[in-house]
Structures are given as C-alpha cells and as structure tokens.
Amino acid sequence: xxxxxxxxxxxxxxxxxxxxxxxxxxxxxxxxxxxxxxxxxxxxxxxxxxxxxxxxxxxxxxxxxxxxxxxxxxxxxxxxxxxxxxxxxxxxxxxxxxxxxxxxxxxxxxxxxxxxxxxxxxxxxxxxxxxxxxxxxxxxxxxxxxxxxxxxx
Numbered sequence: 001x002x003x004x005x006x007x008x009x010x011x012x013x014x015x016x017x018x019x020x021x022x023x024x025x026x027x028x029x030x031x032x033x034x035x036x037x038x039x040x041x042x043x044x045x046x047x048x049x050x051x052x053x054x055x056x057x058x059x060x061x062x063x064x065x066x067x068x069x070x071x072x073x074x075x076x077x078x079x080x081x082x083x084x085x086x087x088x089x090x091x092x093x094x095x096x097x098x099x100x101x102x103x104x105x106x107x108x109x110x111x112x113x114x115x116x117x118x119x120x121x122x123x124x125x126x127x128x129x130x131x132x133x134x135x136x137x138x139x140x141x142x143x144x145x146x147x148x149x150x151x152x153x
Contacts, residue, residue: 106124
C-alpha cells in the first residue's frame, strides 16, 4: 500500500468518492509531484490516464507563464489555462477549461492540499467558479482531516 505520510491510498480514494458525490464533477484524481505521481483516481473517468510528464508540467513552479500561452494536457485532453493561483498563498487553486466547442468543454480545477493536489473535472454545464469553490472547500476539509490524523500520532 502506497502512503504519503500516514495517508493511505484508500483514504485518497475515499476523498475522490466524496467529491464525486457532490454531483458537480464527473472525474477526479489526487496527484503529487513525486512518485507515485497519481495517488488515486476515479476508475471510470479519464484522469487515471494522467502521465508523469503531464503532472510534472502542471506542477512545475518555473515557467508557469508558458501554460497560459501553450495550454496544458490532462490525460490526453488539451486544456486552456484560465487562472493560475496554484502557488498563491491562501488560494492554491488553478482553473482550466477543456478545449473544444463551448457546449462540449468542461471546467477543470486543481487545488493544492499540503503536498498533494486534487484535480476535478466538472460535469458538462458546471461553471468553473462553483467548481473551484467546491474543490477549495473540499480541500479545506481534507486538510483538516490530515491535521487531525497527524495530531493523533
């Protein structure tokens, strides 16, 4: 069983399941910027196909301005970067939109939780703002659970 600190893969998978139950997203994953890269994902979605290279580009601290110009690829899906506050104190989120017709594009939010990142793709028709807010709230709950769990050790 892979662990980050004392957080098991099952706990991350529970986070994915919890977020999917909100009804706002159709896919979710927990990633990190070191092996094993992809900690958990929704098995029926596409984010389980995230590659190490895609994750490294997404999470790199250097050269982030290129992401606005070139976009980014998630599990083979090209996305446009809308807002990048991933490394901004107090926000730690990034908003993207899948490329395509406006009717078929989807909002994507990435939020940092300690040393891991929650990636969520909204249901068709879900706007980026509410998705970002829900992901940010969920990250707060997860962060609090991590701190409580660590306090017991």
